[in-house]
Amino acid sequence: MGAGHSHSHGGHAGHTHGAGADADRRWLAGALALIVAFMCGEVIVGIAAGSLALLSDAAHMLTDAASIALALWAMRLAARPPAGRMTFGWRRVEILSAQANGITLLLLSAWLGFEAIRRLISPPPVTGGAVLSTALIGIVVNLVATWMISRADRTSLNVEGAFQHILTDLFAFVATAVAGGVMVWTGFGRADAIATLVVVALMIKAGAGLVRASSRIFLEAAPADVDPGQIGRAMAARDNVVEVHDLHIWEITSGSPALSAHVLVDPGSDCHAVRVELADWLESEHHIEHTTLQVDHAQPATLQVGTRPATHCAEIPEPGKPPTRA
Incomplete structure (x- = not known):
């Protein structure tokens, strides 16, 4: 994961x-x-x-x-x-x-x-x-x-x-x-x-x-100028992204939007690289600076019939910490 x-x-x-x-x-x-x-x-x-x-x-x-x-x-x-x-x-x-x-x-x-x-x-x-x-x-x-x-x-x-x-x-x-x-x-x-x-x-x-x-x-509604459906579709259309679900957008306080989502990517893709690219894109295009993304590899069945099984990516450890696997 x-x-x-x-x-x-x-x-x-x-x-x-x-x-x-x-x-x-x-x-x-x-x-x-x-x-x-x-x-x-x-x-x-x-x-x-x-x-x-x-x-x-x-x-x-x-x-x-x-x-x-x-x-x-x-x-x-x-x-x-x-x-x-x-x-x-x-x-x-x-x-x-x-x-x-x-x-x-x-x-x-x-x-x-x-x-x-x-x-x-x-x-x-x-x-x-x-x-x-x-x-x-x-x-x-x-x-x-x-x-x-x-x-x-x-x-x-x-x-x-x-x-x-x-x-x-x-x-x-x-x-x-x-x-x-x-x-x-x-x-x-x-x-x-x-x-x-x-x-x-x-x-x-x-x-x-x-x-x-x-x-x-x-009530943790999305900001008035943000369309969660549009952002979700745009995220799913990014390179190496197969599916985006469990998408939540809210505001911590006025002017501080936050986003969390579960993202499935192509098998063999670098989960960490995709996550960083998505976070940078959300910040530059939609001014959403606080993002939490769970990125997993999609199994072939996800690509063929639209189901959501996933294989977990190895976590990228913080400096000084040993790697872990979900």
């Missing part, structure tokens, strides 16, 4: 541990400080003006701050090397963080949606000028925060979740500014609740996207 494992530390994984990760943390920490400072001021103005739209924006910014804080915490854990029972390290903590952010957005949107509908039915007095001026400042703050987070590595679902939070909040402030302007110039008080419903819709979209993407990883 020729069983082999290939894994290189490039791409996202390498970025997590290197100087790039330190830069990511600095960008996220700067955005976090900016958002928390503005959020505190927005809560004060929202309460004073009686604006649910401002308070809903502040609540959304609270989830933004939480998402960035979770992202920073998850990045620190993900940088820990594999050890003990954690054979893949702590890299999936990033996915836990993304899912927690998504669920929080959905729960918060349900409460704000209820409050907005109640205010549509019976609108309270709202100070439109305070809403407009605060929303305009919020647009500037969110533009800066969005730019800062966009400088980080967005191949991570964790960082991308924080970015989508801030981007959604930017759109929400635009809607709130429009509502504030409507209230100032027309006195239409229900504009505040309507703006809140726009914020709620954006929160539902962002939250559902995070939960869906993180759930795919927890």
Whole structure:
């Protein structure tokens, strides 16, 4: 039996541990400080003006701050090397963080949606000028925060979740500014609740996207841009490969796909050479760096009638270890 494992530390994984990760943390920490400072001021103005739209924006910014804080915490854990029972390290903590952010957005949107509908039915007095001026400042703050987070590595679902939070909040402030302007110039008080419903819709979209993407990883589904059937057929069409089965493709964390399979090769072929060639091809063509391939010789019956008996290849020992045979 020729069983082999290939894994290189490039791409996202390498970025997590290197100087790039330190830069990511600095960008996220700067955005976090900016958002928390503005959020505190927005809560004060929202309460004073009686604006649910401002308070809903502040609540959304609270989830933004939480998402960035979770992202920073998850990045620190993900940088820990594999050890003990954690054979893949702590890299999936990033996915836990993304899912927690998504669920929080959905729960918060349900409460704000209820409050907005109640205010549509019976609108309270709202100070439109305070809403407009605060929303305009919020647009500037969110533009800066969005730019800062966009400088980080967005191949991570964790960082991308924080970015989508801030981007959604930017759109929400635009809607709130429009509502504030409507209230100032027309006195239409229900504009505040309507703006809140726009914020709620954006929160539902962002939250559902995070939960869906993180759930795919927890359920060990293939990455959205990967077709396992197509990859399996392409592997089987490679030189000296007779059959590929027991094919599994999943993600360890966002941006880190993995693959395992049982491969039957022509009798007389070099199992080790075929395994190395397949691993190199999967990495170069499909960006799958973590591969585990069991390679066996196919018996003649496999070539004639399509059955799956196999003769085992001698394992290629690691340096310093004696060879073994299954």
